[in-house]
Amino acid sequence: MHRFHERIVALVFAVGLLFVAATVANAGAYEDALIGFTTDSFGDTADAIDALTSSGDPRTGPLLEALKDQRVLYSAETKKVFIKDQSDKLIDAATGEAVATPPSDIEDVRLNNRVRGMLDAALGSLTLLAKEPSKRLDAAQAVFKSRDASALANIDKALEKENDPRVKKTLTEARAAIILNSADSSEEDKLSAIAVIRDRGDQDALGLIDGLPSDLPPAVKQAAISARGKIQGNLALWNALQNAWYGLSLGSVLLLAAIGLAITFGVMGIINMAHGEMVMLGAYTTFVVQELIRTYNPALFDYSLVIAVPLAFVVAGAVGIAVERSIIRFLYGRPLETLLATWGLSLILQQAVRTIFGPTNKEVGNPSWMSGAFDLGGITITYNRLWIICFTLAVFVALLAMLRLTRLGLEMRAVTQNRAMAAAMGIRTARIDALTFGLGSGIAGIAGVALSQIDNVSPNLGQGYIIDSFMVVVFGGVGNLWGTLVGAFTLGIANKFLEPYAGAVLGKIAILVLIILFIQKRPRGMFALKGRAVEA
Amino acid sequence: MGPFPLTRLLDRSATVFLGLLAAFAIAIPVLNLLMPAGSPLHVSTYLVALFGKYICYAMLALSIDLIWGYAGILSLGHGAFFALGGYAMGMYLMRQIGTRGVYANPMLPDFMVFLNWQELPFYWYGFNHFAYAALMIFLVPGLLAFVFGWFAFRSRVTGVYLSIITQAMTYALMLGFFRNNFGFGGNNGLTDFKDILGFNVQTEGTRNGLLVISCIALGLCFLICRAVVTSKFGKVLVAIRDAETRVRFLGYRVEAYKLFVFTLSACMAGVAGALYVPQVGIINPSEFAPGNSIEAVIWVAVGGRGTLTGAVLGAFVVNYAKTFFTTGLLAPYWLFVLGGLFIAVTLLLPRGIIGTLQYWHERRTDKKIVAVPESAPSAAE
Numbered sequence: 075m076h077r078f079h080e081r082i083v084a085l086v087f088a089v090g091l092l093f094v095a096a097t098v099a100n101a102g103a104y105e106d107a108l109i110g111f112t113t114d115s116f117g118d119t120a121d122a123i124d125a126l127t128s129s130g131d132p133r134t135g136p137l138l139e140a141l142k143d144q145r146v147l148y149s150a151e152t153k154k155v156f157i158k159d160q161s162d163k164l165i166d167a168a169t170g171e172a173v174a175t176p177p178s179d180i181e182d183v184r185l186n187n188r189v190r191g192m193l194d195a196a197l198g199s200l201t202l203l204a205k206e207p208s209k210r211l212d213a214a215q216a217v218f219k220s221r222d223a224s225a226l227a228n229i230d231k232a233l234e235k236e237n238d239p240r241v242k243k244t245l246t247e248a249r250a251a252i253i254l255n256s257a258d259s260s261e262e263d264k265l266s267a268i269a270v271i272r273d274r275g276d277q278d279a280l281g282l283i284d285g286l287p288s289d290l291p292p293a294v295k296q297a298a299i300s301a302r303g304k305i306q307g308n309l310a311l312w313n314a315l316q317n318a319w320y321g322l323s324l325g326s327v328l329l330l331a332a333i334g335l336a337i338t339f340g341v342m343g344i345i346n347m348a349h350g351e352m353v354m355l356g357a358y359t360t361f362v363v364q365e366l367i368r369t370y371n372p373a374l375f376d377y378s379l380v381i382a383v384p385l386a387f388v389v390a391g392a393v394g395i396a397v398e399r400s401i402i403r404f405l406y407g408r409p410l411e412t413l414l415a416t417w418g419l420s421l422i423l424q425q426a427v428r429t430i431f432g433p434t435n436k437e438v439g440n441p442s443w444m445s446g447a448f449d450l451g452g453i454t455i456t457y458n459r460l461w462i463i464c465f466t467l468a469v470f471v472a473l474l475a476m477l478r479l480t481r482l483g484l485e486m487r488a489v490t491q492n493r494a495m496a497a498a499m500g501i502r503t504a505r506i507d508a509l510t511f512g513l514g515s516g517i518a519g520i521a522g523v524a525l526s527q528i529d530n531v532s533p534n535l536g537q538g539y540i541i542d543s544f545m546v547v548v549f550g551g552v553g554n555l556w557g558t559l560v561g562a563f564t565l566g567i568a569n570k571f572l573e574p575y576a577g578a579v580l581g582k583i584a585i586l587v588l589i590i591l592f593i594q595k596r597p598r599g600m601f602a603l604k605g606r607a608v609e610a
Numbered sequence: 611m612g613p614f615p616l617t618r619l620l621d622r623s624a625t626v627f628l629g630l631l632a633a634f635a636i637a638i639p640v641l642n643l644l645m646p647a648g649s650p651l652h653v654s655t656y657l658v659a660l661f662g663k664y665i666c667y668a669m670l671a672l673s674i675d676l677i678w679g680y681a682g683i684l685s686l687g688h689g690a691f692f693a694l695g696g697y698a699m700g701m702y703l704m705r706q707i708g709t710r711g712v713y714a715n716p717m718l719p720d721f722m723v724f725l726n727w728q729e730l731p732f733y734w735y736g737f738n739h740f741a742y743a744a745l746m747i748f749l750v751p752g753l754l755a756f757v758f759g760w761f762a763f764r765s766r767v768t769g770v771y772l773s774i775i776t777q778a779m780t781y782a783l784m785l786g787f788f789r790n791n792f793g794f795g796g797n798n799g800l801t802d803f804k805d806i807l808g809f810n811v812q813t814e815g816t817r818n819g820l821l822v823i824s825c826i827a828l829g830l831c832f833l834i835c836r837a838v839v840t841s842k843f844g845k846v847l848v849a850i851r852d853a854e855t856r857v858r859f860l861g862y863r864v865e866a867y868k869l870f871v872f873t874l875s876a877c878m879a880g881v882a883g884a885l886y887v888p889q890v891g892i893i894n895p896s897e898f899a900p901g902n903s904i905e906a907v908i909w910v911a912v913g914g915r916g917t918l919t920g921a922v923l924g925a926f927v928v929n930y931a932k933t934f935f936t937t938g939l940l941a942p943y944w945l946f947v948l949g950g951l952f953i954a955v956t957l958l959l960p961r962g963i964i965g966t967l968q969y970w971h972e973r974r975t976d977k978k979i980v981a982v983p984e985s986a987p988s989a990a991e
Contacts, residue, residue, distance in 0.1 A: 418952020
């Protein structure tokens with residue numbers, strides 16, 4: 075009876091709170107509630123927390139915070155509650171005065187998991203009235219999750235004052251969650267609550283509807299079932315969009331890694347197994363640039379990638395030209411030997427980097443504009459992925475423009491289409507060969523700058539991309555940049571849509587098997603060159 | 611070409627090779643078992659196991675030379691067939707452990723007990739019988755090669771495209787075998803073997819026995835390869851290597867020739883893997899790594915592609931160099947050496963060791979030079 079009485083008192087005061095200034099009206103409620111802490115019973119403690127929350131007394135917040143940190147003590151004899159402050163001084167919870175000589179029977183107020191959960195919910199509903207909108211939002215979300223009926227009064231109070239539309243929406247949803255789970259709310263209230271929850275439409279809303287009590291009125295039950303279907307449809311849509319986004323992101327990474335290969339393998343027909351190592355060189359260039367910036371001018375750190383891109387292009391491109399002049403030019407027309415020689419080259423480059431920089435992963439930081447994320451509807455988009463997609467498309471467009479519009483691009487196309495004729499027209503084919511290979515390698519280097527942002531920078535970085543890159547180029551169609559673009563995004567998206575069903579590894583295996591089968595069907599890829607070029 | 615098939619089968623270099631192999635197979639066990647440990651002629655058990663490993667590598671190289679040297683099929687996934695044969699043998703050896711495992715389960719290997727599996731997966735049935743395992747050693751790699759080759763050759767996937775998809779194949783297998791729920795021990799693979807056909811795998815006698823068996827298997831594989839390449843069938847293979855389109859226009863079913871030799875080669879690689887596993891005592895998914903397969907190709911290139919004996923020599927030379935470099939202060943430089951070897955051999959020694967010797971010999975005796983692959987026009991590539 076005592077507990078019931080307490081509740082009634084608390085409720086009366088909570089209602090009264092709406093009309094009268096808080097502290098004065100609830101002076102008694104707060105002190106009354108404190109007694110619950112002095113009985114050393116979890117049930118009484120829980121009731122006391124409830125009562126305190128409803129009291130709306132400003133002293134409640136610090137007291138509950140202290141309780142959560144296990145800094146609240148009580149004396150059963152004097153029926154007094156004390157808070158231990160940061161400097162271990164005891165303060166009377168009711169009067170707020172320091173206590174010089176604590177009672178002899180002083181003991182900690184003990185908590186169990188149930189009480190701790192209530193405490194969190196109570197603190198959540200208290201911060202509903204905090205100054206900062208972000209805190210209020212968090213609190214409203216916490217209440218939505220806990221569905222703590224005692225927070226209802228505070229929610230109503232907060233809703234009246236709330237101006238921020240986002241917080242207001244979350245508060246309304248939290249209110250709906252409480253109403254749906256309480257036995258004594260009316261049918262109309264419940265129906266409108268279901269409408270609110272349905273509009274929220276995310277995983278939590280689904281969980282809430284699934285967790286509803288079974289003894290609902292038939293109309294509400296009906297509404298809940300239809301809301302459930304709607305939420306599920308909504309979720310499936312967002313889920314597909316999220317997968318598509320992940321797929322685009324993976325596709326852009328594949329494209330970035332493969333685009334240089336599309337030049338060296340696709341256009342020139344050189345099997346460059348050291349392509350991955352060119353990517354790695356680009357990533358290590360980024361690392362060196364960032365190290366230098368950290369040492370000499372930390373203020374420039376946000377520009378480190380902008381500086382690294384041209385440098386990586388030059389480094390990888392120069393290595394590419396050197397490789398073409400010293401190894402590959404002797405092996406034209408012998409693709410299998412080229413494959414072996416460049417594989418050997420990749421081993422040497424890996425080991426060289428391992429010798430210089432050590433075998434461990436190197437720390438490459440994200441500039442501030444590439445870290446963080448934002449929500450778009452039901453999906454989360456990270457800035458680094460977004461930037462990589464934009465960057466990839468920019469590189470692709472620039473490369474396409476270069477091949478179409480510049481003199482060098484024209485000569486490159488001429489040499490690949492008909493070497494003898496191009497030579498007869500006065501094009502220095504050997505020079506073009508070297509430059510084309512340098513271009514492909516340089517683009518691989520640029521890819522390395524971007525990949526350093528999302529992958530471990532280690533000597534093995536390139537190894538992880540080489541097979542995928544070849545798959546992309548072969549799948550898209552050799553000698554066709556557009557094919558590479560479509561191939562990369564198709565594989566990326568297919569991979570991400572398979573992952574939820576098959577898991578990451580099996581998804582990848584499935585993709586490899588599908589490509590192997592696809593090559594059987596179309597040995598020259600999706601967008602095969604037609605005519606004489608095929609037999610070249 | 612002589613009138614008797616035997617003389618065609620065994621030309622001078624083949625006879626020399628088989629003689630050396632036989633001498634090796636007799637000498638090593640004798641020096642290991644009969645010489646006292648202190649004697650300078652004594653061969654340690656470590657070396658016996660090492661040589662056994664080399665012999666298996668040589669078989670793998672031989673199988674690659676058969677398809678690359680004679681049919682122009684550069685497989686960058688032959689390590690997969692080697693590893694599959696190895697896994698088949700490993701499964702037999704695992705079942706032989708029986709109740710001697712850590713968990714003493716009579717049916718399940720330790721790793722399955724560890725993963726809380728209740729019963730043996732169906733694909734492990736029968737591996738307690740050696741005959742069945744021996745059949746699987748041929749059948750599994752052979753079947754995979756047959757299916758893979760049937761698709762690939764029929765749709766005329768050739769040259770580097772074939773190389774890349776074979777690489778993708780072994781890569782996909784590696785990813786799969788790394789998974790625990792595939793039922794092949796995941797990351798750790800199969801190990802802790804106790805005995806094979808009742809003989810303890812750790813004893814000197816068994817090790818020597820395995821070495822001798824490996825040598826015999828290598829000799830048999832060599833003879834089979836010789837029989838293939840010296841027959842009319844082999845001539846067609848060489849023709850396919852040098853001008854595939856022309857051979858097709860002449861009315862030969864190119865894909866059937868390629869498919870047969872590819873499957874045969876995969877079976878040999880499987881046997882090599884099966885003999886390899888009891889000698890090294892472990893098989894794990896890293897055997898599927900694409901790098902291993904490419905490394906095996908370089909053995910052939912070093913020794914001389916299209917010579918068969920060269921493949922064996924190359925496997926010995928490169929692996930001896932690897933052992934020499936990776937066990938000592940020079941370990942960090944091994945990859946430089948290996949990488950340099952890839953480049954140097956393709957640029958400076960395209961015929962390989964044996965190939966170059968043959969070329970000199972033939973030029974000196976002013977015989978007609980056998981067409982060497984890289985000088986031939988390759989229309990299909």
